[in-house]
Amino acid sequence: MAVYKVKVFSRFERFWHWTQAALIFILLFSGFAIHGFFRPTGFENLVWTHVVAASALIVLWIFAIFWHLTTGNWRHYLPTTKGLFKVARYYAWGIFRGEDHPYKKRFWHKHNPLQALAYLGLKLFLFPVIWITGLAYLLYGFWSQGPVTASSLEWVAVIHTLFAFLMAAFIIIHIYLLTTGHSFKEHVSPMITGYDEVELTDAEKAYLEQDEPGRIMT
Amino acid sequence: MWISKRGFARRAVRCCAAAAMILTGSMVATVQADEQAAAKAGEAAGKVEIGINEYEDTAKKRPVDKSVTRLGEKPEDKSTTDHAKLKELQGPFSSGPEVTKACLGCHNKAGHQFIKNKHWTWKYHNPKTGQDLGKSVLVNNFCTNAAGNEGMCAQCHAGYGMTDARTYDFKNEENIDCLVCHESTGTYYKLPPTPGNKACSVMFEGKKPIDYTKVAQSVTLPGRNNCGACHFYGGGGDNVKHGDLSSALFKPSKKIDVHMGEDGENFSCIICHVGEGHEWAGSRYAPIAKDTTKSKPGLPRQTATCESCHGVEPHPMSLMGIKLNDHTDRVACETCHIPEYATGGVATKIHWDWRTAGKLKNGEGYREEGYIQGNGEPRHTYKSIKGNFKYGENLKPIYKWFNGTEIYTTVHDKFDPSKPVEINHLEGSPDDPDSRIWPFKKMVTIQPYDKGNNTLVYMHLWGDDDDAFWGNYKFDRAIARGMKDFNLPYSGEFGFVETWSYWPIVHMVQPKENALSCQECHAREGRLKDLKGFYMPGRDRNEWIDRIGIFIVLATLLGVLGHGLLRILFSRGRSH
Numbered sequence: 094m095a096v097y098k099v100k101v102f103s104r105f106e107r108f109w110h111w112t113q114a115a116l117i118f119i120l121l122f123s124g125f126a127i128h129g130f131f132r133p134t135g136f137e138n139l140v141w142t143h144v145v146a147a148s149a150l151i152v153l154w155i156f157a158i159f160w161h162l163t164t165g166n167w168r169h170y171l172p173t174t175k176g177l178f179k180v181a182r183y184y185a186w187g188i189f190r191g192e193d194h195p196y197k198k199r200f201w202h203k204h205n206p207l208q209a210l211a212y213l214g215l216k217l218f219l220f221p222v223i224w225i226t227g228l229a230y231l232l233y234g235f236w237s238q239g240p241v242t243a244s245s246l247e248w249v250a251v252i253h254t255l256f257a258f259l260m261a262a263f264i265i266i267h268i269y270l271l272t273t274g275h276s277f278k279e280h281v282s283p284m285i286t287g288y289d290e291v292e293l294t295d296a297e298k299a300y301l302e303q304d305e306p307g308r309i310m311t
Numbered sequence: 312m313w314i315s316k317r318g319f320a321r322r323a324v325r326c327c328a329a330a331a332m333i334l335t336g337s338m339v340a341t342v343q344a345d346e347q348a349a350a351k352a353g354e355a356a357g358k359v360e361i362g363i364n365e366y367e368d369t370a371k372k373r374p375v376d377k378s379v380t381r382l383g384e385k386p387e388d389k390s391t392t393d394h395a396k397l398k399e400l401q402g403p404f405s406s407g408p409e410v411t412k413a414c415l416g417c418h419n420k421a422g423h424q425f426i427k428n429k430h431w432t433w434k435y436h437n438p439k440t441g442q443d444l445g446k447s448v449l450v451n452n453f454c455t456n457a458a459g460n461e462g463m464c465a466q467c468h469a470g471y472g473m474t475d476a477r478t479y480d481f482k483n484e485e486n487i488d489c490l491v492c493h494e495s496t497g498t499y500y501k502l503p504p505t506p507g508n509k510a511c512s513v514m515f516e517g518k519k520p521i522d523y524t525k526v527a528q529s530v531t532l533p534g535r536n537n538c539g540a541c542h543f544y545g546g547g548g549d550n551v552k553h554g555d556l557s558s559a560l561f562k563p564s565k566k567i568d569v570h571m572g573e574d575g576e577n578f579s580c581i582i583c584h585v586g587e588g589h590e591w592a593g594s595r596y597a598p599i600a601k602d603t604t605k606s607k608p609g610l611p612r613q614t615a616t617c618e619s620c621h622g623v624e625p626h627p628m629s630l631m632g633i634k635l636n637d638h639t640d641r642v643a644c645e646t647c648h649i650p651e652y653a654t655g656g657v658a659t660k661i662h663w664d665w666r667t668a669g670k671l672k673n674g675e676g677y678r679e680e681g682y683i684q685g686n687g688e689p690r691h692t693y694k695s696i697k698g699n700f701k702y703g704e705n706l707k708p709i710y711k712w713f714n715g716t717e718i719y720t721t722v723h724d725k726f727d728p729s730k731p732v733e734i735n736h737l738e739g740s741p742d743d744p745d746s747r748i749w750p751f752k753k754m755v756t757i758q759p760y761d762k763g764n765n766t767l768v769y770m771h772l773w774g775d776d777d778d779a780f781w782g783n784y785k786f787d788r789a790i791a792r793g794m795k796d797f798n799l800p801y802s803g804e805f806g807f808v809e810t811w812s813y814w815p816i817v818h819m820v821q822p823k824e825n826a827l828s829c830q831e832c833h834a835r836e837g838r839l840k841d842l843k844g845f846y847m848p849g850r851d852r853n854e855w856i857d858r859i860g861i862f863i864v865l866a867t868l869l870g871v872l873g874h875g876l877l878r879i880l881f882s883r884g885r886s887h
Binding site for chain 2: 107126127129132135136137140141144185188189190191230233246247250252254255257258259261262265266269272273
């Protein structure tokens with residue numbers, strides 16, 4: 094096994110990541126403005142922005158889900174306890190003592206176990222709840238008639254808002270963790286260039302060289 | 312226009328004696344903020360007129376409108392009769408009842424129909440609440456009661472000679488006043504049925520005699536000037552009562568009302584207040600607060616609701632339109648489409664204090680002008696016969712949940728005088744599927760009540776006797792007489808109580824360009840900030856969720872900062 098610069102983030106994956114990031118920032122900003130923390134512009138402009146950004150994100154998610162399933166990339170997010178404790182211990186202890194990160198990226202496991210678990214939670218819990226409550230909020234006129242509107246809308250709004258706070262917390266941690274490697278820049282660059290250092294088995298190396306030229310940086 | 316000419320003439324003779332009047336606080340600091348208006352107000356303030364002169368506008372030549380009374384192409388060609396050519400109307404006529412007789416000669420069912428109408432009976436029994444209402448019994452918080460004061464108030468009764476509703480012959484169809492609603496010359500007018508106190512004589516002077524033959528031949532479907540002659544002057548003067556019904560609607564521009572504007576649809580009142588057989592839609596005693604009736608296109612419906620023409624999904628099928636259509640089950644059309652009332656330069660009375668009524672100058676009652684409204688006309692801010700008033704223009708309505716049921720505080724109902732008394736309590740709540748958010752004018756008045764029995768009182772205001780308040784200025788006598796005449800219990804002691812009445816704002820409708828923006832309500836301090844009991848996006852939040860959420864975000868932030876700080880400290884330790 095040796096470490097190579099391998100393209101781990103395909104063009105679509107990078108596009109997905111950055112578009113999603115931009116849309117989430119727009120949604121958080123417009124959402125908290127609708128919520129009334131601040132009011133930079135009129136309610137209708139904010140709702141319009143929020144709805145358009147959310148719709149775009151939903152379309153993006155549909156593509157992303159399709160992409161995950163058809164390319165097999167969903168496997169990166171399979172949860173595992175193997176090495177999970179080591180990584181957790183590293184962030185809680187080892188990182189202060191200057192230890193090396195216990196996880197080495199592998200071709201089919203580009204996220205460390207803690208990272209994979211966090212992303213899985215994001216994708217299977219955080220995102221769906223926001224998505225469903227957001228759609229329910231937007232379309233409440235179609236499912237709620239009469240006085241029911243009053244209380245059920247509040248629950249939808251409350252859950253939607255709470256999960257927006259959780260999204261904000263996720264982003265803070267996500268960005269902070271970019272500083273934990275050798276440098277912030279080094280940590281961000283794979284999501285820009287697509288290339289990261291990955292341990293390849295000889296078989297993987299041979300396969301990539303043979304069938305996916307350009308995948309390994311020479 | 313006649314209104315502004317009159318305004319100019321008045322201003323020309325105005326003395327500018329006292330800015331002190333402004334300081335008395337009787338000038339309400341409402342919307343009329345421009346300096347020019349303020350200067351005019353100063354110029355007018357303190358003008359004192361002796362004597363009693365009420366409802367002068369209703370007895371003046373009205374500006375005749377050529378409003379649309381039938382829909383469709385060339386509606387004027389649809390009439391089958393030119394009344395001027397009828398031999399029955401060649402006259403000569405010398406009185407109203409003579410004309411009515413001629414009308415009923417051909418329209419031999421019209422009389423039967425009309426004597427059932429509220430404009431004639433002044434009575435309304437609300438089947439939902441069981442209350443007996445109508446002008447003949449109610450106490451309002453303007454001039455308080457028509458009961459016992461018909462000699463004055465029946466100036467706006469659609470009949471002749473109703474000096475006392477208790478003895479009036481409501482079966483005599485020849486006393487129906489056909490002309491007040493149907494004549495189209497603008498020269499017909501009505502005067503109070505009795506002369507009242509001698510101080511009121513000015514109200515009857517200098518009136519040009521009515522040419523009954525001419526007005527009889529002019530009859531047609533009612534225009535805005537017919538309805539407006541009374542309805543624009545409810546409560547004692549131009550726009551005093553409703554706030555959304557004023558002389559500005561005689562010949563309005565589209566800016567004032569999108570349907571009635573002469574430069575637009577030019578609708579007459581009866582286009583919306585549809586009806587046949589002398590009974591028409593739009594009751595204020597039992598309004599339709601939520602109209603969900605689905606009608607087939609072209610099928611006529613006898614309702615005056617917006618929905619009766621526009622349907623329950625009036626907005627176009629865009630993202631915005633769908634969202635707006637979502638609102639119609641909970642928000643009345645008027646709430647968004649009437650951002651302000653008392654527009655077009657005519658103010659409405661918003662506060663009335665009866666306590667100061669009865670002040671005299673040299674033994675005589677007087678009036679003071681203290682407010683110049685948008686169209687330049689002065690308004691009285693004090694009258695000996697009524698007390699002090701405050702006015703407002705271009706006002707934002709108040710908003711309430713309303714399901715169409717109003718519970719009136721009648722002269723029989725007891726109340727707690729330590730709290731404001733609602734003259735018409737509005738039923739409705741967010742939990743009630745028949746309720747919607749409606750705009751209202753709120754009228755606040757301090758008016759006499761029976762201190763011993765905690766009820767409202769009838770006052771004997773009008774009459775040529777020693778009790779009538781208008782002329783004698785004695786509350787105790789006016790109340791004692793007013794109650795006695797109707798065999799109502801009176802403790803003999805009166806006080807003053809604050810009363811509120813609510814007036815649905817339904818006219819002065821604006822097109823989408825001028826309708827409320829979402830922000831007006833969907834904001835923490837928006838127009839609906841006082842409506843409780845339901846969740847509204849942009850206005851409401853769950854404070855606990857906010858606290859928990861902010862805590863989570865801050866804790867996360869502190870967590871990563873602490874983590875980062877420890878990393879820096881430890882790495883320094885290592886490098887040494």
